[in-house]
Every structure is written in structure tokens, then in C-alpha cells.
Amino acid sequence: MTPSRLQEALAAKQQVWGGWVVGPTIIGPEEFANAGYDYVGFDVQHGYLDDADVALLLRRLEHVPIATAVRLPSTDPAPIGRVLDAGADAVIIAMVES
Template sequence: MHAGVWASLGGVRLTAALEGLGFDWVGIDAQHGHHDDRSIRDILSLRREPRATVLVRVAANDPTMIGRALDAGADGVIVPLVGSPEEAAAAVAAAHHPPRGTRSWGPLAGYEIDLARPPMCAVMVETADALEQVAGIAATPGVDMIFVGPFDLSLALGLEVNELIADTSERSPLRRVVAACSEAGIVAGAFAGAPERAVHLREHGFDWVAVDTDSGLLALGAASAMLASAAP
């Protein structure tokens, strides 16, 4: 499994430091997290080797936001609330320069175009419409990963998030997503936000999983420090 950490708190140095903790990838959240253009640029300017993959969860399926995250040097984008193959195709087009897509050329910001390393384009399946059309979304050319948002998906389906994740039956929503990804030959990913949920998601067959969050890791570290200092 590719273990990721999700950065929501907005701190530049805190997020840059997450890259050195051994995770395979870092997700910078500009949809619900406290990140913006400025913090994303500042974090990416602090990158050093060895690098984890850095993906930005943009605020919306918007070509300007996708282009700006990639101009800042992100290795890819995670695009929220993608509901159909057409919306997935729009996200892919926004992530790539012509002739593959429609992304504008912007190396004035200081990055170089590396055509040998095209950005990763992940689209989020987290609505009932998206689940209905998951096979078509997965088969959309240029979609590299479907990334499930289990919180939004469970709201959309009228379930508790843990109920959604615990359902391992053949036709369960999460099994359908993993099957569609495997059929299309793309990566299945998901947000867990806590290690115990990550274990279930791995069992479903998800490969790229956001195991924990920056705030979760802080809480865990604080709890273990207090436990250690309280020991007789």
C-alpha cells in the first residue's frame, strides 16, 4: 500500500516536514484544509530529497486551480466531487498541456516542464452520481487514480462512514470502486484519516490511502508523550 498523510492545518513548515517522515505521499488539502496558493508554493519550495509524492487536493474541479497547483510544483492533483466521465475528462484536460490537454504554459513561476513526468490526475468519487458512473469515470483516458472520499460518499448514501467502510460484500460501494479501477487498469485510492479505517480500506483493495492527518499525528504524539511522562 502507498501510505499517505493528509495536511489540513495549513502550516508551511509543518507540512514540508511531513514529507520527511517516511510516508509515500502527502496530500495538501486546499478544499477543506487551511491551504491556499501561497502556502502550497511555500511548501513546495522547501522540498528536499528524498521526496515523497505531493498531491494537492484542489478546492474544485476548476482548470485555474488545477493549473496553479501544478505550476507550484505539485506532482499531481486530487480533484473533488467528480460526478461523471465528462467531469473527469475536464479534470484531465486541465492537468495537461496541449496536445494532451488545455493547461496553460506557466514556467514563469519557476518550475520546469518535465514531459517525461506528467502530473498525476486523481478524481474523487464521493457522490451517488459518481458511484453510478464509476466504471465510465475509471475508463476516462488520463484518469490515473480514483480517490474515494468516504465521508461525502457515506453522506450521499445515507450511511455512517464506518458502515460504508465495513461493508465488504461483493456489491458494496467500495468494492464496486476497486473493481472499476482494476478493470480500467488504474489506481484505487481513498481517504482514511485514521489508521484503523486505513486497514479496512487496504483490505478492500485500495492502494493509495491517506492513513492519517497532520492534526491526527499531533494528537497521537501528544497522547504518547503524556503517557510516557506520566509513567512511574
């Protein structure tokens, strides 16, 4: 697998910029890429999104040059698998220290 621009930037300890979506939205995620951000995150832990919302938002970004991350509230493998299957580039699990 070829590393993404985000992975390369993080490995090089470069600064990256991103924004977060916390609720269902008609406009928004694509605009992060248009504004030059490196990633967009979807907050299922603190926001008003569920797996289905995130899947729809990720599909909107399939052909947009921006990395995606999803913050989930637990280590439950079912939602982790669903958001990865939907195309998330990264998953952030709440209250896990590594």
C-alpha cells in the same frame, strides 16, 4: 518522463502511506518524508490553505524525496494550473468520479 516511486507502487498495487496538511504550517511537510511516508497531501478543499500557501509548501519540498498531491474543491482550471506549476505531482478534484 520517468515514473515516480509513487506511480510505480500504485501501478504494482502496493500499499502506499501518506499524510495530509490542512493549514499553513511552519513545520510539518518535510517530516512526512523523514517518517518514511510515500506522499504528502495538501487539502485546499476542506482545509485552511489557499493557492499561495500550497505554492510555498511545495517549494519547501522541491528537494525532499516525497510525492505531493493537492486536493482542490472544483474543476476550475486556474488553481489546477497554479498548483501544477508550483510543483504538485498530483491533483485530486473534489466530487469527480472517474
